[in-house]
Amino acid sequence: MTRPRATAVHAPPVPTGTGADQVPRRRRRPLGVYLLLVPATIAMAVGLGYPLARQFVISFQEYGLAQQFGRPAQWVGLRNYTKLLSDPYVWGVIGRSIAFCLVNAVVTMAIGMALAVLMAKVGRAARITLQVGMLLAWGTPVLATMTVWQWLFDTQHGVINWLLAEPFGMTDMRYHSWLIQPLSFYFVATVIVVWMSVPFVVFTVFAGLLQVPEETMEAAELDGAGGWQRFWLITVPMVKPVLFVVGLLQVIWDLRVFTQISVLQRAGAPTRETHLLGTYIYSLAKEFSMAGAMATIMLVMTLALTGFYIHRMLREEEL
Known part of the structure; x- marks a missing residue:
């Protein structure tokens, strides 16, 4: 009986050279990719730069x-x-503008998040009704919206004054002028700005809520987490990037608000006491x-x- 011949086993080749030589080189983007950016860059440089x-x-x-x-x-x-x-007056304008911006951004985000959560919880018919209402409020031209709000807050025939005087018994508010006092002026401006800004927050946050996995929420519910716990510990962290972006846009928009303040000033408000940065620059x-x-x-x-x-x-x- 002959003995079988041993088969030679070849060991894998040992790599030579340093580790830096073995790292794959990053592929360079072709020059054409960057050339595609040239038209947009030129347009931005001319239009903004x-x-x-x-x-x-x-x-x-x-x-x-x-x-x-x-x-x-x-x-x-x-x-x-x-x-x-x-000039101390300029610092006053800056302070009012920052305060107005932060208050409006916080109120807008709070109301927008609440309506977005409500839209995600209600049925299809109620959700469509809310969406149509939000679109109408968002799509109405600014000047048309301002005209309606001026009627509502009108001193002589405004619905707001009538509601406060009659059903709620605040007779002192019957012929109250909302635009004379700076505090009430900014209250009216806040109501209008928030009204026009909330729809964007609602639709954006609602789109973020749709990305929260149902399985995660069901698992948290099975583990005993309540509604508020699921919202603050699961939903909010998952949609936090959306909230950050929307909040940033609100801060930018509310800091440079102009049309609403300018129209209210022309309606009879004291201009110097109600200037924000946008209207002051225009002056x-x-x-x-x-x-x-x-x-x-x-x-x-x-x-x-x-x-x-x-x-x-x-x-x-x-x-």
Whole structure:
């Protein structure tokens, strides 16, 4: 009996070279991908970059109506900024604008989240009714909406005054002027701004709620978690990225609100006591350099608020 021959077993080849040599090289994107971005980049540079650069340059000059007719603009450096930032009234406008922005953003987010949760819980008929109502409120032109709200808060024939005076017995509110006092003026402005902003929050948060897995909610319910616990510990963390983005947009929009405040001021409100940043910049329209400086200050504030918000958002994502 012959002995079988042993079969040679070949060991796998040992890689040579360092680990850096074995890392696969990252594929480079073809140049055509970046060329596709050129048209959009040019459009943004022309549409946004040039006006911002022009505004920034004008803010360091003495530029008024005379310069519009050919007189050379005089370079004044930081004089416009110094004049604005040394004025206590300007700081009052800035403070009112920030307070108005934060209050409106918080109220809008709270009401929008509540309606989004309600829309996710009700039946199909009620949900469609809510969606149609939100779309009507969102799609109505701003000036048309302002006209309706002015009628509601009218001093002589307003429905709000009648409801407060008759059913609720507040006879002092029968001919109350909502726009004369700054506090009540901002209350009316807040109601209008929130009314027009809530639909966007509702639809966006509702879309986020639809992405929450039903299996996770059912498992939490089986484990004994109540409704509030499921909402705060499961739903909110899952839709937090959506809430951060929507909240950021609300802060930006509410800080630069203009139309609602301007229309209410023209309806009889004291202009100087009710200015926010947008309307105050508009009041400086004859002094282009001062308006440019104030607009630049507003831009810096917006970037600071959004930068802080984005920093918080990134920190939350890292945790």
